[in-house]
Each structure stands twice: as structure tokens, then as C-alpha cells.
Amino acid sequence: MNTALAANAAVTTYRGPAVENRHLAHIAVTDAAGRLLYAFGDPHRPTLPRSAVKPAQALAVLETGALERFGFDEGDLALMCASHNSEERHVARARAMLAKAHVTEDDLRCGGHAAISDEVQRAWIKRDFTPTPACSNCSGKHAGMLAAALSMGSPTKDYERPEHPLQRHVRSTLAQLVGLNEAEIAWGTDGCNLPTPSFALDRLALLFVKLAAAADAIAPASPREAALARIYRAMTAHPELVAGNGRYCTALMSAFGGDVVGKVGAEGSYGLGVRAGAHGVDGVAGPIGVAVKVEDGNGAVLTAVVTEVLHQLQIGTPQQRAQLDAFRAPKIKNTVGLEVGRTEVCVPLARQATST
Template sequence: MTSLEAGSVEPDRRVAATVYRGDAVENTHVAHVAVVDADGRLLYAFGNPSRVTLARSAAKPAQALAVIETGALERFGLDEADLALMCASHNSEERHIERTRQMLAKVHASAVDMRCGGHPPLSEAVYRSWIQRDFVPDAVCSNCSGKHVGMLAGAQAIGAAIRDYQLPDHPLQVRVKHTVAEVCDLPDDGVQWSIDGCNLPTPAFPLDRLARLFAKLADATDATDATDATDATARSAVAVSPRTAALARIYRAMTGWPELVGGEGRFCTALMQAFNGGLVGKVGAEASYAIGVRASDQTAKLGSRGALGIAVKVEDGNPTVLYAIVAELLAQLDIGTAEQRARLEAYRSPRMLNTMGIETGHLSCSLTLEPQRQ
């Protein structure tokens, strides 16, 4: 019997996963899930699918959209790999740092113009390397470096000063705020704004709108593929909008360069590599996650009109639990093939080892998605 069935937990505070040490419960984890289709219809849920959630870095594709729509990529010759880094929360590997430097050169800026600070890398292997070299990271090493260079490019593209580009009232950030609200189908005042760890504004909005954003990324990619497959005579009748083309561009950049979005040993990279362009995924700090799944026979079986969007928030911010839940949801929804999902098994059932390599416990996901009435 679950806690909900026992009547001891509110419907929006249900346990989604439990960590055991031996047979004893060590921690329980509350989570929320929203699954929507390309029309924004809520198809499945767990917990509170409307929970106002700080998307953190899961919002980077929407922020990148605002930069694309300034014309900055064309003006400065930024390519699709650069766009992937703009959407990244990367490991600060050499390839990430070098690409950041190359992007800075393209936009005629330098590390001193960036308003994010250096920090320990997300990768333990990179961290060990830095310690051995007594390396002190600066702004180009930030896991959000690509987003910041994109903002420097976007500010210049609209004729605004690059100084203070990170401030909420800077012309570029005003534009970003409007774009984020619009792409999530919300009025401007329907999004709350705070300051992210990297010093840029970060949005909070209902969880199902984060799922909606990612459904749009996947749906746009389906739409542009349909246009590309249409013969020249009929193409004008099905031409996609500039925004749809931009959303598809973001999807293709992230899935085409998943190693730039995360890096070695990172869930985002492993997920997109496993599904080989079939879905896009992005983590946000404090355990938020979003996925956009391209339309298929399986999404249609789930009742989806077109692409599918999935968004997750774990209340206590535990990333290990988050990745286990995301992998579990893909299994419950039967997304992709069994072979593709098997490549995420280490995340779905992470090994819990002590300092001697002895297994001490396990993680169990208990959430079950509930169909929503339409």
C-alpha cells in the first residue's frame, strides 16, 4: 500500500522513490511529473503537474531561442555546435572550454565581459585534473559559459551594450523574458524570475509548461522534416514559421552534439546518444528535467497529438533520484526500444557502494503515471 492509499500523504506530496540501506529506509523522495502533447494537453501526471518550478538550466533552450531570434548566430557566424553549448550545462572539459573561447572570439568579446564566475567542474575527473595542475577556473570554465557568450552576442545583435547584459532590466533580458513566457504559452506576468547560480535571470512557471516547451522543440523538428520532404510545388503551403524553424534548430543542435550539452558520464549526453535523435533532454539544477519526444506510433498510442513533452521535479533536489525517475518514466511510457532504454539502466538502478566498494543498498522508484481526463 502506498502512502497515498494509506491516506497519510497529500496527493501532491507522494513519494516517487525510496532509497534503502540494507532493508532499512534511508530517504524518501517526493516528485512531480507532467506529460503533455504538442497541443499542450496534459496526458499523464504524478504529484502536482502544475507545481510552479524553477526550471533552472532546463530553460536554456528557451533562452537560446531568444538569442537566435536576435539574428546573432548569423551575424557572428555561430554554428550548430556553438548553439548546443549555449544550451549546455557542461563538464568544463577541454572541448567545452576551447569552444567557449572560440565563441568569444567570434562575438568580439573576452572572458572579462562574461558575468558568470568560475566554479568547481561538474565532472569529478575534470576536478581531479584541475587539482593536479593547481588550475584556477575563470568564467570560460563555467558550465553555463555557452549561454553567457550567447547573451553577449544577442545584446550586440539588438544594438544594446554588453555591459550588465545579465541584469533583469537589460534590453536583452527583457526580450528573453518575453520569449520564455510566449514559448510556454503564458503571459509575461505568468512567469516568476529569480537569479540563477550563473548570475542570469532564471524562470519559474508551472511544470506542465516546461513539458510544453520541450514538446514544442520536438514538434518543430517533426514539422521541419515534413516540410523538407514535401515537393517544391507544395512546399510553400506547408512552410514553417521562423520560430518553428528556430526551435527545430535548437533540437537538432542539442541532439547532434550531445557531448557538448553535458559531457563524459553525464545523463543528458547518455540519454540523447542512446535515443539517437528521437528525443531531446535537459537537466536543471536542483533536480528538474525535461524531455521532448518526437511523434511516433508509440506517442500516438499514449494519446498524444504529435510530439510528447515530459517534465519532472524532485522536491529535495537529488540528481541521482531524478535520473532514476526519468529513466523509469521512459520505461513506463515505452519510449524508444528496450535496447535504447537499457543504455540508461545504470541511472535507473544506480549502484549504492561504500568506500570499500561494497553494495550497501538500492534505490526503488514507486511512482506510477496516472492518465488525465481530457
């Protein structure tokens, strides 16, 4: 046995008494100033948050004035932050957003794909349905970006390209949010065809604590803080649009009633923003941000780790946390429903020294 791997594993799965898999993970918890409060693994691991940065991309869209110009509502804003199930409500809203912006589905550059939801995918197969770009889990973000390009006075053509003025605006907005120079952020291409950033994991926690801090503010200190608060409220008021039936983001935000915002990213990334008074971190009166990365990208492992962190940091009430316990230690069953294995999560968060 690799004892080093066993010692550093965040999650271990068993089949009967035998170890089947060990999964590595990294966690960063920060306060509103970006100071590291707790860590597990490498809290500075360079990370592609993927769709976990959608709130930052939505901020860039919002700051162009596109929501007001085209009459987008808070549900539309939530869909801009979504990795949705492609349920009918999601696809219909994406198409309505396109209509509001006077663009068409042919203008989208995200492409169609199999639905995240097994239920939706089975229904598509029965209908012999081929998903179109509006069915993409990222269609809300792309519809918002088309509107943003128009609001900036830029062409919609090539809106997804790194050199487009809109994507330059997104890069600048993101760098400011996570407290880095643009040169410190590496960029690749996401599954939905948009530029996707890579930066230190604790900076993702900072992004989410800024969302929570903005929601806490009695009076916004700046237009940007007001915009961040608006994004927080849209996501937490419409969790069913951010993901959908059976999905963790929807279950999480529904359980915590506006006190927590959360967003998954492909390949094992997650960001959480927790409002002041909704956590049990000693010595921290304000909000906190949490970022998680699972090395092998396993989605069930990711949600198990995030749920365990909720317990360790005493986020919300025991009753609220209990609503997510099905994700905390998922049972392993075979094809006849027999329980044949178990999941153990071990992520002892280490308190970090912070300066005052």
C-alpha cells in the same frame, strides 16, 4: 512511519532492509497542444526549471540574428543550451565563441566554479588551476548572450541584468513559448548570475514538446518553428557538448539517436521532448513533452525517475532504454565497493482526461 509520505514517495532508498530516504517528485506529460496526458504528484507545481530552460534562452539569442552575424555553428548553438562538464572541448569552444563575437572573457558575468565532472575537477586540483568564467558550465549561454546583445544594438555591459533589453527579450520569448503572460512568471537570479524563471511544471513539458514538434515538421510553419527545430537538431547532434562524459543528458540523447531531446536543471528539474512515433502513448500520434521536478533536488533520484518514465511511456526501443538502465535503480555502495543498499522508483503515471 509517515504513511502519507510513504504513499507519495517517488523514490525510496534502502540500506540493507531499512528505509534510509524517501524522495517526493512531480511529473507532467503533455501533447503538442499543451494538454495534460499523464501526471504524478502535482503537475502544476510552481517550479524553477533552472538550466532546463536554456533552449528557450537560446531561442531568444537565435532570433536576434546573432548566429548568422557572428558565424556561430551548430556546435556553438548546442553549447548555448549546455550545462557542460568544463572539459577542454567545452572551454575551448566557449573561448572561440567569444572571439567570434569580438568580446573577451572579461565581459562574461557568470564567474568560475568547481567543475561538474569529478574527473575534470581532479585534474584542476592537480594543476592548482583556478577556473575562470569560460570554465563555467553556463559559459556557452553567456557567450551567446553577449553576441545577442551586440546583434540587438545594445551594450554588452550589464547584459545579465533583468532591465537589460536582452533580458526583456528573453522574458517575452519564454512567456510566448510556455503559453503564459509575462506577469504569470516569477523571476529570481540563477547560480550563473542570469535571471531565472519560475512557472507551472506542465509549462516546462510544453516547452519541450514544442521543440520535438518543430523537429517533426516537414516544412516549418514559421521562422520560430524553424529556429526551434534548429535548436533541437543542434542538441541531439552534439550531445557531448550539452553535458559531457558520464552525464545523463549526453547518454540520453546519444541513446535515442535524434528522437529525444533532454535537458537537466539544477536542483532536480528535467525536460524531455519526444518526437512522434518514438513513444507508446495510446491515442497520441504526435510528439510529447515530459517535465520532472524532484522536491529535494537530488540528482541521482532525478535521473532514476526520468529513466523510469522512459520505460512507462515506452519511449524508444527496449534496446535504447537499456542503455540508461544504470541510472534507473542505482545501487548504493560503500567505500570498499560493497553493495549496501538499493533504490526503488515508484511513479505510477495517472492518465488524465483530455478534451479533443
